[in-house]
Amino acid sequence: MVTTASTTVHILLFASYAERLGLERIDAALRPGATVADALAYLRALPGGAELPARPLCARNLAHVGADAALADGDELAVLPPLAGG
Amino acid sequence: MPFLTDTPLDLAGLIAEVTAPDRGGVAAFVGTVRDHHGGRPVVELEYSAYGAMAEAECGRIVEDTERRWPVRVALRHRIGLLAIGEAAVAIAVAGAHRDEAFAACRHVIEELKRRVPIWKRERYADGTVEWVGTGQAASLTAPGGRP
Numbered sequence: 001m002v003t004t005a006s007t008t009v010h011i012l013l014f015a016s017y018a019e020r021l022g023l024e025r026i027d028a029a030l031r032p033g034a035t036v037a038d039a040l041a042y043l044r045a046l047p048g049g050a051e052l053p054a055r056p057l058c059a060r061n062l063a064h065v066g067a068d069a070a071l072a073d074g075d076e077l078a079v080l081p082p083l084a085g086g
Numbered sequence: 087m088p089f090l091t092d093t094p095l096d097l098a099g100l101i102a103e104v105t106a107p108d109r110g111g112v113a114a115f116v117g118t119v120r121d122h123h124g125g126r127p128v129v130e131l132e133y134s135a136y137g138a139m140a141e142a143e144c145g146r147i148v149e150d151t152e153r154r155w156p157v158r159v160a161l162r163h164r165i166g167l168l169a170i171g172e173a174a175v176a177i178a179v180a181g182a183h184r185d186e187a188f189a190a191c192r193h194v195i196e197e198l199k200r201r202v203p204i205w206k207r208e209r210y211a212d213g214t215v216e217w218v219g220t221g222q223a224a225s226l227t228a229p230g231g232r233p
Contacts, residue, residue, distance in 0.1 A: 014136055015205035016217040057203075062139040064201065078136055078203070082219025085133075085140075085163060085204030086117050086175050086195055 012078040021048040037067040089144035092166040100160035100178035109180035113187035117175040127211040133165045136203040143202045155190040157181035
């Protein structure tokens, strides 16, 4: 039996992005060593995902990260529309 | 005390939180809901947030500000449905003198707009509703975070 190791990332979507993809949360099984960019590519392949901008704001485990940040199994990745607080 | 609240903001309460006998300079900022955006009349506005991260980011902003200037900072942001004129954000900063109070207060609101995951949806007089993105849109990296 062959088992394939993978990295499960809990992706959260908010506001306009949640509306465009029609979901607020999805678990993605990514290859080990995956980065934020890989998770974004996964989202872009979903219905409505092509509407995401090239470099959206992202946060890993409640802190801002860039697209090249590494993801570990169990990480939470939030994809954040342009901020509008204040 | 959480930074996000669904009840009206109390600036006097925030000023009381930071005021002390050795802090003679108190600066405050209040951001309220405008009745127009892009030339269109706005009738109401709804704020939503990624709550856990918004709390964490507000905590980091307050800590960083209190480390950078000799001040105490109190900060609250409203979420939920707001009417025109209601306060969306309130900040009070107290220091020994006005220079650090003004500088730190300005820093807190600019960092909040740049970092804190809060969104607003405006309802216009013609009945349409839109998400408004006015702040940071491109990717940010947190200082001290994992690379």
